[in-house]
Amino acid sequence: MLRAIFLTALMASPVLADVTSPSGKTVECYCTDKQRNRVELGETVCLQVDGRMFMAQCQMSLNVPMWREVQKGCLSSSLDGGDNLSEPGGINPKI
Structure with a gap:
């Protein structure tokens, strides 16, 4: 029973991303x-x-x-072409 629990826990653990080549060197895995x-x-x-x-x-x-x-x-994020954030416009200067 203990062996079954150990094997189940081992299978549920995350797989390491590095791969070992037949020569014993660790090969880094990444996308481009x-x-x-x-x-x-x-x-x-x-x-x-x-497209x-x-x-x-x-x-x-694999x-x-x-x-x-x-x-x-x-x-994504974008601003509407009509917005001009460099000019405060509607800000009350007395606040």
């Missing part, structure tokens, strides 16, 4: 973005593929780093 910048496992970025934009997370699949879609669309 469009500009070939390194993106660590677990990081989430906005990707644009074939479609989505949030993707760098994950491992010992290979890959991008997995985690949300449709991308998080």
Whole structure:
């Protein structure tokens, strides 16, 4: 019974991201973005593929780093073209 609990706990633990090569060297695993910048496992970025934009997370699949879609669309912020934040306009100077 104790052995079954130990094996279950072992299977539920997170898998380490580093891979050991046959020569015994540790190989770092990471993804790359469009500009070939390194993106660590677990990081989430906005990707644009074939005109479609989505949030993707760098994950491992069968010992290979890959991008997995985690949300449709991308998080963004923008200002309406009519807003001019450099001019206070509606602020009461007596406050």
